[in-house]
Amino acid sequence: MTADEWQVVWFTAWVSALSTLLILPFGLALAWALARRDWPGKSLVETFVTLPLVMPPVATGLILLEVFKKPGVIGGVLHRLNCDVVFTWRAVLLALSVMSMPLLVRSARVAFEEVNPRLEQIARTLGAGSWRVFFTITVPLASRGIIGGMLLAFARALGEFGATIMVAGNIQGKTQTISLAIFENVQIGDDSHAYRLLGVSVVLAFLAVWGSEFFLRRKKTT
Amino acid sequence: MSLLLKNISLPLAHFTLEVNIEMQRRVTAVFGPSGAGKTSLLDLIAGLRRAQSAFIQLEDRVLTDTTKSISVATHQRGIGYVPQDLALFPHLSVRQNLLYGSKSGRAGNLLFSFEHVVEVLEIEPLISRGVTQLSGGEKQRVALARALLASPRLLLLDEPLASLDTALKAKIIPYLTRVRDEFRIPMLCVTHDRFEALALADEIVVLVNGQVLQAGPVLDVFNRPASADVAKITGVETLQPGIIADVNEGLATVKIHDMTLTALAPATGTREVFVCIRGEDVILQREAAVASSVRNRLSARIVALRTEGALVRVELDAGFPLFALVTRPACTELALREGEQITALIKAPAIHLVPR
Numbered sequence: 001m002t003a004d005e006w007q008v009v010w011f012t013a014w015v016s017a018l019s020t021l022l023i024l025p026f027g028l029a030l031a032w033a034l035a036r037r038d039w040p041g042k043s044l045v046e047t048f049v050t051l052p053l054v055m056p057p058v059a060t061g062l063i064l065l066e067v068f069k070k071p072g073v074i075g076g077v078l079h080r081l082n083c084d085v086v087f088t089w090r091a092v093l094l095a096l097s098v099m100s101m102p103l104l105v106r107s108a109r110v111a112f113e114e115v116n117p118r119l120e121q122i123a124r125t126l127g128a129g130s131w132r133v134f135f136t137i138t139v140p141l142a143s144r145g146i147i148g149g150m151l152l153a154f155a156r157a158l159g160e161f162g163a164t165i166m167v168a169g170n171i172q173g174k175t176q177t178i179s180l181a182i183f184e185n186v187q188i189g190d191d192s193h194a195y196r197l198l199g200v201s202v203v204l205a206f207l208a209v210w211g212s213e214f215f216l217r218r219k220k221t222t
Numbered sequence: 223m224s225l226l227l228k229n230i231s232l233p234l235a236h237f238t239l240e241v242n243i244e245m246q247r248r249v250t251a252v253f254g255p256s257g258a259g260k261t262s263l264l265d266l267i268a269g270l271r272r273a274q275s276a277f278i279q280l281e282d283r284v285l286t287d288t289t290k291s292i293s294v295a296t297h298q299r300g301i302g303y304v305p306q307d308l309a310l311f312p313h314l315s316v317r318q319n320l321l322y323g324s325k326s327g328r329a330g331n332l333l334f335s336f337e338h339v340v341e342v343l344e345i346e347p348l349i350s351r352g353v354t355q356l357s358g359g360e361k362q363r364v365a366l367a368r369a370l371l372a373s374p375r376l377l378l379l380d381e382p383l384a385s386l387d388t389a390l391k392a393k394i395i396p397y398l399t400r401v402r403d404e405f406r407i408p409m410l411c412v413t414h415d416r417f418e419a420l421a422l423a424d425e426i427v428v429l430v431n432g433q434v435l436q437a438g439p440v441l442d443v444f445n446r447p448a449s450a451d452v453a454k455i456t457g458v459e460t461l462q463p464g465i466i467a468d469v470n471e472g473l474a475t476v477k478i479h480d481m482t483l484t485a486l487a488p489a490t491g492t493r494e495v496f497v498c499i500r501g502e503d504v505i506l507q508r509e510a511a512v513a514s515s516v517r518n519r520l521s522a523r524i525v526a527l528r529t530e531g532a533l534v535r536v537e538l539d540a541g542f543p544l545f546a547l548v549t550r551p552a553c554t555e556l557a558l559r560e561g562e563q564i565t566a567l568i569k570a571p572a573i574h575l576v577p578r
Binding site: 116123125126127129136 | 268270295296297298299300301302303305307309311312313322323368369372
C-alpha cells in the first residue's frame with residue numbers, strides 16, 4: 001500500500017463516519033416524527049427522504065450540483081460565507097449524507113414503531129418529560145434498529161459512487177474515495193492498485209458488520 | 223380523596239364515554255364488563271388521552287378543563303398508573319425500574335422511602351434481577367412499587383389482578399390492601415371482578431357502555447342495585463358483612479348477626495369478611511330434615527317474589543336478607559307464597575368469603 005492509497009482509505013473512512021454522525025440527529029428526529037406523529041405533508045416528506053434510494057445516484061448528484069454550485073441559490077450564499085461546497089471534501093460529505101439518510105430513517109422508523117407506546121406513556125406518568133422519555137425509553141428500546149440503520153448508512157457511504165462523482169468530482173488527494181479510486185485505476189489499467197483497494201474495502205465492510213453484530217450480541221445478553 | 227369528573231365526553235368505537243361523577247372515598251372501584259370504557263377513563267384522568275369535553279379536578283387542582291383549554295401535561299399530574307400489561311421497562315433492571323419515577327425532579331418531596339416500599343411489597347430479593355426474569359405476581363408488585371416511588375397523589379390501577387390465576391390473586395390482594403392502608407394513597411381501581419372490588423374498594427362506580435349506571439358505597443350498590451342491569455353485572459344477590467368465629471380443617475364458621483353458616487375458609491387470616499351468596503346457589507325445600515350433604519340449612523320466611531324472565535327471584539328473611547333464584551315451574555310446584563316458612567339450603571363451597 002502506497003501513501004496515496006492510505007490517504008484514500010483514511011479519507012473514505014472518516015468522511016463516511018462523519019456523514020453517518022451528521023445525519024444521526026436529523027435522521028432520528030425525522031424517523032420519530034414519521035413513526036409517532038401525524039402531520040400535514042407527512043407522506044410528501046416521506047417520499048422525498050426515500051427518493052435518493054430509488055433515483056439513479058448520478059441524478060441525485062446532478063440535483064445536488066445544481067443546488068450547491070456557485071451561481072446557485074444555496075451555493076451563492078455559501079460562497080459569500082467562504083464555504084464552497086462543490087468539488088471539495090464538503091461535497092463528498094454532502095453526497096454521502098444524502099445518499100445514506102434514507103437507510104437510517106427507514107430502519108429507525110421501523111424500530112420506533114415497534115416500541116410499545118404504552119411504555120412511553122407510563123414513563124410519562126412517572127414524571128418523565130418528552131426528552132427524558134425519548135432518551136431513556138424510546139431510543140434504548142429501538143437501539144438495535146438504530147444501530148442497524150447506522151451501519152447500513154455507513155456501509156452505503158463507504159461505497160457511494162454516482163452522486164459523489166457528480167457533485168465532488170474525482171480529485172486525487174482531495175475528493176477521491178475508495179470507489180472513485182478503484183474506478184479510475186481500472187480505467188487506466190492499473191489493476192494491482194485497484195485490487196489492493198478492493199481488498200481494503202472488503203476488510204472495512206467486514207469489520208463494520210462484524211463489529212456491530214458483536215455489539216448487538218453483547219447488548220442482548222446484558 | 224376528592225376526584226371530580228365533570229362533563230366527560232369521549233367518543234369510542236361503539237359508544238360515547240360519558241361520565242359525571244365525584245369520587246370521595248379513599249379507594250374507588252370502577253366496575254364493569256370488559257369494553258365498558260374503563261381503561262379509556264383512566265387514560266383520560268392520567269392525561270394520556272384527550273376527550274371531546276372534560277373537566278377533571280383532583281383535590282384543589284384542575285387537571286383538565288376543555289372549556290378553558292387547560293390540560294396539565296401527564297408528567298406534571300402526579301398520578302401513578304399501573305396499566306393492565308404493567309409496562310415494566312424491559313431494558314432496565316428491577317432497581318432501575320423502581321427508581322425511574324423518583325429521578326423525575328419530584329425527588330425533593332418523596333412521600334415514601336425506597337426501603338419502605340421495597341419492604342412492604344417484599345421486593346428485596348428481586349431487586350438486581352432483570353424484569354423479564356420475574357413471575358406474574360412479582361411483576362405486579364414491582365409495577366406497583368414503581369408507581370408508588372414516583373410519589374403520586376392518586377394511584378390508577380387497571381385490572382390489577384386480571385392477568386393472574388386464582389391462587390396468585392389471593393396472594394396479591396393482601397399487597398394491595400397493604401398499599402392502601404400503609405401508604406394511604408387514594409386509589410382508583412378498574413375491575414370486572416366483584417370480589418376484587420369488594421376486597422379493595424370503599425366506593426364503587428358501575429360503568430357499562432360508557433355510562434355510569436350506579437355509584438356509591440360498595441355494600442349499597444351490591445345489595446341494592448339501582449336497576450336490573452346493575453344487578454346482572456354485580457351478580458351477587460346476597461352480600462352481608464360477617465365475622466369468622468372459628469376455622470377448623472379448612473372450614474370456617476361465619477356469623478351474620480346471630481345466624482351461623484359454614485363456608486370454605488379464605489386464604490388470608492382476616493376475621494372480618496363479606497359473605498357472598500349467588501341466588502342460583504340457594505336451594506329451596508318444603509320438607510325439613512331430609513339427610514343430605516348440604517352444610518347450611520336455614521329456616522326462612524318468604525318476604526317477596528319477583529318474576530325475572532324464566533326465573534323467580536325470592537327474597538327471604540333468614541335472620542338476614544337472603545335471595546334465591548328458582549325457575550318458574552319450581553316456584554309453582556312448591557307453591558311458594560309470600561309470608562310462608564321454607565327451608566333454604568346452601569352448600570358450603572357456594573358461600574364465598576371476601577376479606578374486608
